[in-house]
Amino acid sequence: MSVIQEFTKGFYRQYPVFRQILGLCPTLATSTSVENGLGMGVAATFVLICSNVIVSMIRNIVPAKIRIPIYIVVIATFVTIVDLAMAGFVPSLHKSLGIFVPLIVVNCIILGRAEAFAGKNGVGMSFIDGLGMGLGFTFALLIVGSVREILGNGTLLGIPVLGAGYEPVLLMLLPPGAFLSIGFFLGFFNWLENRRAKSQSQ
Amino acid sequence: MDLQNLFVIAIGSIFINNFIFSRFLGTCPYIGVSKQLDSAVGMGVAVTFVLTMASAVTWLSYAYFLAPNESNLFYRIFALNTPPDLSFLRTITFILVIAALVQFVEMVIQKSSPSLYKALGIYLPLITTNCVILGVALLNVEESFTFIESVVHGLSAGIGFTLALVLMAGIREKLDLADVPKAMRGVPIAFIMAGLMAIAFLGFAGLKLGQ
Numbered sequence: 001m002s003v004i005q006e007f008t009k010g011f012y013r014q015y016p017v018f019r020q021i022l023g024l025c026p027t028l029a030t031s032t033s034v035e036n037g038l039g040m041g042v043a044a045t046f047v048l049i050c051s052n053v054i055v056s057m058i059r060n061i062v063p064a065k066i067r068i069p070i071y072i073v074v075i076a077t078f079v080t081i082v083d084l085a086m087a088g089f090v091p092s093l094h095k096s097l098g099i100f101v102p103l104i105v106v107n108c109i110i111l112g113r114a115e116a117f118a119g120k121n122g123v124g125m126s127f128i129d130g131l132g133m134g135l136g137f138t139f140a141l142l143i144v145g146s147v148r149e150i151l152g153n154g155t156l157l158g159i160p161v162l163g164a165g166y167e168p169v170l171l172m173l174l175p176p177g178a179f180l181s182i183g184f185f186l187g188f189f190n191w192l193e194n195r196r197a198k199s200q201s202q
Numbered sequence: 203m204d205l206q207n208l209f210v211i212a213i214g215s216i217f218i219n220n221f222i223f224s225r226f227l228g229t230c231p232y233i234g235v236s237k238q239l240d241s242a243v244g245m246g247v248a249v250t251f252v253l254t255m256a257s258a259v260t261w262l263s264y265a266y267f268l269a270p271n272e273s274n275l276f277y278r279i280f281a282l283n284t285p286p287d288l289s290f291l292r293t294i295t296f297i298l299v300i301a302a303l304v305q306f307v308e309m310v311i312q313k314s315s316p317s318l319y320k321a322l323g324i325y326l327p328l329i330t331t332n333c334v335i336l337g338v339a340l341l342n343v344e345e346s347f348t349f350i351e352s353v354v355h356g357l358s359a360g361i362g363f364t365l366a367l368v369l370m371a372g373i374r375e376k377l378d379l380a381d382v383p384k385a386m387r388g389v390p391i392a393f394i395m396a397g398l399m400a401i402a403f404l405g406f407a408g409l410k411l412g413q
Contacts, residue, residue, distance in 0.1 A: 024233065025333050029226035071300055076294035084290060100338045102293040105335045108230060175224050176400035183386075183393030191385035 006128045007140045021029065027141055028178040034157050037145030041138025044060035045103060045131070048110050055118040062119075072105070079104045085195050109137060120198045132134040147161045147181050148172045211351055212358040217406040221334055221359050222366040227335035233392055234366060242371035245365070250360025252304060252329050253338055257302055257356025260296050260339035261349055268292055289343075296339045304329055334363055356391060369399065 024045075030040040042078055047077050062070050083101045086094040094101060104110065118126040149155060154162040168185030171177050221227045228249070235245040266275045270287035277285040307324045312319045329335060338359050343354040373395055382391050 022230070025226050028229055069298070072297055072301065073294065076297050080290060080293050083293065099337055099344065102340055103227075103333050103337060105293055105297050106336050107382050156332040171401070174400075175226065176397045176404065178226065179397030179400055181396060183390050186393060187383075187386040187390035190387075190390060194385060202335065 006125055006132060007061045008132065022112055023107050024182070026103065026107060027060055027137075027144060028175075028182060029100055030097055031141055031144040031148055031178060031181075032173050033153070034142060034145045035093070036096055037141035039086075039090070040097060040100065041134070041141045043082045043097075044104055044107060044110070044137055045134025047082055047104050047115060048134040048137075049127060049130035050078045051075045051110055051114055051129060052118040052126040053123055056121060056123045056126035057113045059119050063161065067119065068111075068115070071111060071119075074112070075110055076105045081126060109133060143187060144178075144181055152177060204407040208277070208354045213409070215355055215358045216362040216365065217403065218409055220362045220366060220403050220406075222363060223396070223403040225337070226334055227337040228363055230267075231332055232244050232363075232370065232396075233389055235372040236367055236374055239368065239371045240376060242367045244368045246360070246364025249329060249332065249334060249363050250357065252258055252300075252307060252326070253335055253356040253360040253363075254353060255307065255337055255356075256303055256335050257301050257342055257352045259299055259349070259351070261342055263295055263299050264289075264292060264343055265349075268295060282355065292340070292343060293336075296336055300339070301334050334359065356384065366399070370396065373399075 026040055026044070030036045051071070051074050055071055057111060058070075058074075079102060082104065083094075086097075086101060118128045120131070146156060149157075150161060151169050154166045154168050155159055169177075172181065215221065219225055222229060222232050231245060231249075236242050265271075266273060268274075268286045268288040268291055270289065272285060274285045274288075276282065276288075279337075304326055311326075316324075338356050340354060347355060370392070374392060377391060377395070386394070
């Protein structure tokens with residue numbers, strides 16, 4: 001498979017959030033605004049790339065039976081680095097993401113990629129895979145975050161976009177809004193897939 | 203022991219801050235295992251059990267190994283001048299402690315009760331990477347709960363999770379018979395249902411406890 005294919009599969013073919021339904025908890029919890037979504041996405045992408053590279057480097061010396069605990073330790077190390085770095089450089093973002101920064105450890109996308117890809121492929125490809133999947137995850141957070149921020153607050157990245165007369169739908173910022181908007185996004189992606197399958201079979 | 207305080211923690215984490223509907227922890231198993239009532243009950247019981255034990259074990263490991271205070275065992279054993287602050291290691295310690303605990307629980311159940319193992323066995327390995335467990339452990343530290351408070355918090359978080367899971371499984375069994383648009387079938391409609399249930403749970407936010 002070519003480098004470009006490995007990179008782009010994170011965006012559509014194996015889209016982690018909307019196609020494989022992985023990594024839902026952070027997507028639900030941190031998509032209240034574009035800023036939070038972007039912060040979470042960048043942090044997860046960093047951890048994903050680093051853990052993919054390390055896992056791929058050590059894949060030949062790790063005994064198969066205890067590989068999962070070892071992968072988790074590798075991931076937890078990078079999550080601790082991100083946690084401390086965010087607390088130091090962007091304290092307000094760190095505060096609004098709360099326990100979801102340390103919870104990147106149990107994000108199933110990251111362990112999933114270590115197990116499904118980095119444990120079987122070379123360092124370069126694993127880097128590309130981590131980058132593609134991470135950016136796909138960030139993109140999912142961004143679109144859900146923008147919808148919720150525009151509808152729930154009338155702003156995008158803090159800038160008013162819907163005019164002064166707009167009455168914000170507070171529900172979109174509250175927990176139900178996260179479930180509803182992701183439900184409709186999943187439906188939309190299913191609809192796209194159904195249409196593609198139909199046009200291919202004709 | 204302040205019973206009123208424990209009651210506030212329990213009701214708070216079952217209803218007001220339900221771990222699925224308001225804190226978004228454990229959504230993956232919530233969507234994955236809520237297709238049938240039987241498996242939802244099994245998963246709920248397994249999570250509650252592990253959560254209660256994990257709260258106790260992670261609290262002990264934080265208080266005696268990581269926290270920078272007088273009871274830190276490294277401080278006592280090595281007679282250090284100041285208690286070492288190892289709290290930055292909490293994520294990595296907790297995940298290892300939880301993984302070891304789940305593994306241990308699995309072995310004990312397998313030996314002592316084969317029928318229980320048959321019912322819960324397949325859910326146990328999934329629980330290690332369930333963010334509810336690590337989430338509750340981290341929240342216990344963040345809220346600086348005492349030992350008893352942490353255990354009650356873990357137990358009631360598990361009950362809240364089971365409640366949400368069983369309610370959802372009941373609805374999804376009925377949903378199978380409903381005429382849902384093709385693109386929305388399965389997971390998307392489950393999310394819409396979860397959204398509606400989260401609106402219902404918002405009603406509990408009006409409860410005023412203890413103040």
